[in-house]
């Protein structure tokens with residue numbers, strides 16, 4: 001039989017009050033709190049904390065405080081990752097970034113979701129869908145990425161976009177819901 005954690009990562013309905021999951025979230029909050037209390041002069045400490053918090057990182061990673069994660073360990077970032085202030089990643093399912101990805105301020109990435117039917121939602125059970133980004137993705141400030149979205153390579157997501165569907169390679173998308181604004185010749 002699957003554990004609640006295995007169900008969660010598989011995108012199935014799971015119980016978030018499960019003790020193992022609560023412990024994982026407490027650990028993430030501890031590391032996030034330490035990170036958000038660091039000074040700008042403590043670059044090495046920030047890198048060390050991010051490497052402890054996240055599932056994996058490249059050599060070069062920078063995130064401006066404050067950061068927020070549900071688990072941290074379910075987020076995997078490639079080489080040269082940068083996130084500006086106030087990045088929120090609800091990584092109930094996996095969030096994966098390729099290389100050279102850059103996030104503007106207040107970007108929000110939500111794998112977490114809930115049943116639409118009120119009786120099912122009120123049961124307390126919930127589920128999530130993974131989110132994936134290719135290489136060379138720039139996400140503008142205030143963009144929201146919804147559960148289950150797959151973003152291609154060489155993509156620009158305009159500021160304030162709400163991305164609800166998959167995004168192909170080499171495009172700029174923007175708006176709510178986000179649509180292709182222009183192609184990028186690569």
Ligand SMILES: CC(=O)SCCNC(=O)CCNC(=O)[C@H](O)C(C)(C)COP(=O)(O)OP(=O)(O)OC[C@H]1O[C@@H](n2cnc3c(N)ncnc32)[C@H](O)[C@@H]1OP(=O)(O)O
Nearest residue numbers: 084102103104105140141156157158159160172174175181
């Ligand atoms: C890592 C960091 O810290 S980044 C710092 C934070 N900075 C940002 O978040 C800025 C993000 N930049 C943007 O959103 C820009 O608008 C870009 C990069 C997406 C597009 O820039 P450009 O290629 O110069 O596009 P341009 O200004 O020519 O606009 C093209 C069309 O898209 C529309 N558009 C531009 N930005 C947006 C937007 N954020 N949302 C919706 N539509 C937009 C324009 O109105 C225009 O529409 P039209 O053709 O009907 O007139």
